[in-house]
Amino acid sequence: xxxxxxxxxxFLCAVSGLNIFAWSLSAAHLRRRRAVLSAEDYAxxxxxLLLSAGYVFGCAFRSVMPVFDVPRVCLFDSWLCSVIVGxxxxxxxxxxxxxxxxxxxxxxxxxxxxxxxxxxxxxxxxLIAVAEMCSWYSVLTTSNLGHVAEESIWALSAGLLVMSxxxxxxRCSAPLRPLLAAWxxxxxxxxxxxxxIDVPMYWSRWLADEASGRHxxxxxxxxxxxxxxxxxxxxxxxWKNEVAWMSLYFSVAVWLSIALxxxxxxxxxxxxxxxxxx
Numbered sequence: 001x002x003x004x005x006x007x008x009x010x011f012l013c014a015v016s017g018l019n020i021f022a023w024s025l026s027a028a029h030l031r032r033r034r035a036v037l038s039a040e041d042y043a044x045x046x047x048x049l050l051l052s053a054g055y056v057f058g059c060a061f062r063s064v065m066p067v068f069d070v071p072r073v074c075l076f077d078s079w080l081c082s083v084i085v086g087x088x089x090x091x092x093x094x095x096x097x098x099x100x101x102x103x104x105x106x107x108x109x110x111x112x113x114x115x116x117x118x119x120x121x122x123x124x125x126x127l128i129a130v131a132e133m134c135s136w137y138s139v140l141t142t143s144n145l146g147h148v149a150e151e152s153i154w155a156l157s158a159g160l161l162v163m164s165x166x167x168x169x170x171r172c173s174a175p176l177r178p179l180l181a182a183w184x185x186x187x188x189x190x191x192x193x194x195x196x197i198d199v200p201m202y203w204s205r206w207l208a209d210e211a212s213g214r215h216x217x218x219x220x221x222x223x224x225x226x227x228x229x230x231x232x233x234x235x236x237x238x239w240k241n242e243v244a245w246m247s248l249y250f251s252v253a254v255w256l257s258i259a260l261x262x263x264x265x266x267x268x269x270x271x272x273x274x275x276x277x278x
Contacts, residue, residue, distance in 0.1 A: 001075070001234035008243055009066070009075060012250055016060035019254045023049075023056045026261045041265045044107055048261045051096040051103070055257045058093025062086060063250045067230075068242055069139045074230045083226040087139050091132045097253070098128035100260045101161055109164070112171035120164040127157045140222025142214075144206040148199055155194035162187035176264060186256070198245070 001009075030049055034042050067074045067086035074081035102124040109117030131153035138146030162184050169180055217225060233239070 002236045004236040005075070005234050005239055008239070008247070011247070012063035012066065015251045015254075016063040019056050019251075019258070020060055022255075022258050023052060026052070026258055030261065037265065044103065045261060045265075048100055048103060048263075051100045052257045052261050054096030055093045055100070056254055058089050058096070059250045059254050061089050062093075063246075066239075066242075066246060068239070070142050070144065072226070072229050072231050073233050073238055075232065075234060077230070077232050079230075081232075082228070082230050083139055084223070087136065087226070091136070094132065095125065095128060097257055098125050098157070100257060104260055104263055105161060105164055108168060108172075112168050114164070114168045114171060116167045117164045120160050124157050124161065127153055127160075131157075137219075140219050140226060141216045142222070143216045144202045144209065147202040148206060151194055151199045151202060155191045155199070158187045158190050158194070162191070179264065 027049055030042075030045055033045075037045065065074065065076065065078070065081045065086065067081055067083055069083050069087060072083055074086075079085065102121045105117050105124070106121035108114070109121060131150045134146040134150040134153065136146075138144055138150065165180050165184050165187075169177065172180060
């Protein structure tokens with residue numbers, strides 16, 4: 001293994017260990033808070049914790065066993081590094097992450113009486129499910145066009161979340177607004193990154209494949225190939241284009257997932273959107 005790849009892999013493993021530790025602290029903190037939370041608020045936070053576990057541990061597995069899906073490249077010679085395993089773990093983890101945001105938006109929308117937020121909360125997970133199907137299409141056929149659709153849907157979903165939070169803004173009390181502003185800023189940055197960098201990258205890869213006359217697999221061929229073929233490579237030249245997004249995805253995105261467990265509880269009452277710390 002080249003030194004650069006080894007150091008990157010050690011970084012991913014270390015961050016994953018830190019993430020699991022942080023999630024464990026969150027679980028312990030929620031248990032201590034149970035006595036001061038209403039049954040409904042505790043149930044919501046507990047569901048957030050379980051969904052976060054799906055994302056945290058899924059990303060930890062993918063950090064230890066990184067896979068470059070379309071070319072079937074991995075670091076270790078093991079079936080656990082096959083695309084069929086890695087993509088299955090990723091699908092479950094990403095649906096959990098999407099469900100976290102939908103749950104958060106649902107709770108805020110109920111407390112503030114926002115119909116727009118409630119509708120968005122209902123469509124986020126189905127949209128991400130469609131994005132996952134597009135991802136599977138690309139992974140199995142090796143056509144990057146599915147990734148273009150997948151990443152576009154993720155960006156669209158984030159944009160809908162931001163617009164819903166902006167719609168809710170006037171209904172929220174002043175103490176909650178800085179948090180909403182932070183979420184909106186992060187969402188806008190994500191949408192900009194996706195549409196200016198990520199989606200064009202996959203589009204250019206697809207155009208290059210088309211220009212070279214690449215032969216794509218059928219779904220059946222792809223299932224067999226993704227299940228039984230993996231190419232071990234520990235060369236920096238192979239992995240360098242994946243390092244940036246994987247590093248951010250397995251760190252910052254996971255921290256957001258854990259942070260959602262501790263989002264303020266939005267109380268219902270005369271002052272809509274009044275927040276209390278959880």
